[in-house]
Amino acid sequence: MVSRLLHNREAVQATLDQQNNHRLVMLTEAEWGKLQKLELLLEPCRYVTELLGGEAYVSCSVVLPAFRHLDRIMDITDDDPAYVVKFKNAFQKDLAARQANANKTWLEVATALDPRFKDLKCLPKQKREQVWTSLEDMLHTAESRRATTLQPYTEDDEPAQKKRRSALLLGSDSDSEDGMEFGELQRYRAEPSISMEDCPLQWWYVHSGAYEKLSVLARKYLASPATSIPCERLFSLAGHIVQKKRAALLPENVTKLVCLSDWLKK
Template sequence: MISHLLKNQEAIKATLSRQKHKLTMLTTSEWDKLQRLETILEPCKYVTELLGGETYVSCSVVLPALCHLYRTMDVSEEDRAYIGQFLSERQANLNNGWLNIASALDPRFKDLKYLQRGDREEVWTSLEVLLQNKPSTATPEPAEEPPKKRSLLLFASDTDSDNDTVEPSRALNRYKAEPSISMEECPLQWWTTHAGAHQQLSVLARKYLAALASSVPCERLFSLAGNIVQKRGQP
C-alpha cells in the first residue's frame, strides 16, 4: 500500500488539487517518513512470505529471520522508539525454547549464528536434556513384528547406536561435527539420509521441524475450503 502510494504521489497530488475536498494532505515531512517506512518494512514483507509457506520447513527459520530483521531494519534517532517496540513485542510472543531447538536441529542453522556465543551452549544443553529425559523416543518397531525378532535386533545393534543412547553428549557432538547444508537444501531430506547415524536426534528433528512457523497455511486452507463448500450467489 505504501509503495503504491509513493509511486503515484504526483498523480494523487495533481488530482486532489483540482477537486474540492476536506482531506488533510500529507506534508513533505510526512511523505519522507513514508519513504523511510517503506524501506524499513521491506524486510518484513520478505520474512512474512517466508514464514507463511507450507511446502518447506519454516519453524527453524523464525529466529534467524528475526535476527535478520534486527540487522537490516536501520533504526534512526527519530524512529528508534517505534522500531524498538515493533521488534520487542514480537520477540516477547515467541516460544524461544522450542524455536531454538528447531533451529539447532536444522542442518542449515545448527551453528546458531543468530545467537550470541554465550547463549548457544544453553540450546545444546537443553537438547541434551531432551535426549536424556526421553529414551523412549527411538523409532518404534512395527506392531506386526514378532517380539523374538525385536530382541534379536537389539542384540545386533552396533556400538555407536548403543553409545548414542547412553551418551547424549556424544550424539550431539557427532551431529555438530557434520557440515552445514546450503539454504537451498531440504533439512528433512538431510535427516532422511542421516537418520541411521543420528537415530535419537532424527526422532526429535521430525517432531520439531514438522511444526509450522505460523498459522497462515491453516487459515489459507480454511479460507479455500469455505470458498468451495459455501454457496455463493452469482455476481
Template structure:
C-alpha cells in the first residue's frame, strides 16, 4: 500500500484499527480509510484475496457515519480536558447530542437505526449521572447560568436548590482561583425550545444579584469571572469553586496513570517513587511547552 500511496502522491500513513476501549477510534479508522480509499482499492485489486470489498453504497454510508461521529469527537475532547472547566459543560453537551442525533423525516433507514441505537446507549449512560451536582455546576457557571440546556419547567427548581445552599450557614468564602478557558466552541449554544425565564427566584438578594449578571462567552473562563466578581458574590463564589473544580470525566486522571505505566517498565522497576514523580512532571512540562 505504501507504494500505491507514493504513486498517488499521497502522504505515507498506515490504516487505523478500531479499539472498543478508546474514544473516537471508530471515527479515526473510518476517516483514515476514506482518505486512502483509492490506494486501498488499488492495492487489493493487485492481490489475490477472498475479501468482500465495500460497494459504492457502503462507502457512502461510511461517509455519512463519519459526519455523525464528528460531533462526538468534539464532545469527548471537551469533556476530557484538564486545563479548563468541564463539569458545567456536561448538560449543555448532552443537549447538543440530543439535538444532533434527533431522527428526522429525511433520514434514511440505516441513519435512523444508527441514531436510535446512539440515543438508547446515551440514555442508559445518563441514568448514572449525578444530575443534582451537574445542575449546580451549570447554574454556577456564568456561561450557562441561564440554563437554556434544561427544559423551562426544570429551571426554577435549580434556582430554588441554589437558594437553599445559600441559606446554609456553613458556606464560607474562599480564595479566588485562576484557570484557562477552553478553546472549544460551537457545541454549547444549543438551548431548549423556550427562552430563558426572567422570573424572580425569591427574596434572596445575593441570588437576585447573580441572576442579574450577564452571561459570558463560551470561550471565557468561569473561574476568572468568579475571581473578578468574588467580592460581589462571596457565598456564591465559594459554591462555584466547589462545584466547578470537579472534572467531567476521569480522563485526566487516567492520562496520569497511563503515563506512569509507560515510565515504570520491567527494565526500569528500580526507579524510586521520587524519580517517577519527577519524570511525570517533566513529561507534563514538555507537553505544555510544545
C-alpha cells in the first residue's frame, strides 16, 4: 500500500488538485519522507510473508531464520529518528508476542533437519546443543518404540527368535544401534550445508540410505507448512469448484478436479 502510494504520488496530487475540496489535504514533504523510510523497513516483512506462505517448497524450517532476519532489521541504531524508533519498538513487541505463541520445539528441530540451516545460526549458541540433544533423544525414543513392538519368542517361530535377540542387543551396553544412531547424527552435523536454492527434501531423498532414521524424522518435520495459507488456498479453490450449481458433484470428482487444477498450474 505504501509503495503504491509513493509510486503514484504525482497522480494522486493531480487528482486532489482537481477536486477543489479544501478538506482533502495532501501529505507534507516530511510525511512523504517518513513513508519512504517505512517502505524500506516494511519490504523485508513483505518478503518474509510471501516466503512463509509458499507451498511449492519447504517453509517450516525457514520460520526461525526469518524471525532472526527481522530481528536484525528492526535493531535500533543511533541514526534512527524518533518515529522509526517508535515503529521498531512496536514491531519488535508484536514479533516477540508471536514468537511466544509458536511451537518453538518443532521449529527448532525442523531447522536442524534442513541442510541449509543446520548450523543453527538463527539460535543463541547455548541453545544449539540443546536442539541436537533433543534430536538424539528422539532417535533413541523411536528405536525404543520399535524394540517394544517385537513379537515374543516362541519355539516354532524362528523370525521372532531373531527379533528377540535383536532386542537383547539393543538393551545391552555393547556396540548397538544406539551408537549407530549417535554416529548418524554426528555424520549429518559434519555434512556441509547446501545452497539456499537446493531442495532439502531432495537432499534427504538422495541421502536416505546413509541416514535411515534421520531421514524419517526429516520427512515428518520438513513436510509441515509454516502457515495455514496453503490450506486456505485449497479451501478457496474447492469453493470455486463446488458452487451452487455444482453441489451434486461426487466427493471423488471434487478431489480429481482440485488435483487437476493444481497440476495444470505446474
